[in-house]
Amino acid sequence: MKKIIHTQKESSPAFSSPAWLLLGIINSIPGQLKLRDEQLSYVLFNSGTLGSNALSSLEKRLEVPGLADYLSNQKTMPIFKVPVSKIQAIHFPFYYFSAGMHLKIEDKKYRLSFIRPNNTHIHAKSMAGVHDIPASVNIGKEWKKLLLTK
Secondary structure, three states: OOEOOOOOOOOOOOEEEEEEEEEOOOEEEEEEEEEEOOEEEEEEOOOOOOOHHHHHHHHHHHOOOOHHHHHHOOOOEEEEEEEHHHEEEEEOOHHHOOOEEEEEEOOEEEEEEOOOOOOOOOOOHHHOOOOOHHHHHHHHHHHHHHHOOO
16 A cells, blocks of 8 residues: 555535445455545444454454444444544555545555445435446546545
């Protein structure tokens, strides 16, 4: 991942989009990524494709107490909220075609997709319609523009 130096002088515009947390090669959890007032936040909506053991492992890895219980009961769970300046690395791998990114925040790595993985169901009204590849690529390009500032 590339280290990013943020030198924005004015506040970033607010932006929000669906984003799936990718885990391994087949698992994912739906969530919402939001940028507001120079703060990047991510909230998960439910357990996605993860079983109870995988949720417990994720809870330990991310150091978010109660994550497994909240998500297995279809409750939302904030994962992070950090100033953009505290993001250690942002990378938009070419093989995501701008429809996903990698983040490193507080020494934890996150792989996010802006396109709904085929093995998931839509559980939230705000996530409807993001199976559209061109729209997902445009979402990724907007995140790239907002987060990779010069």
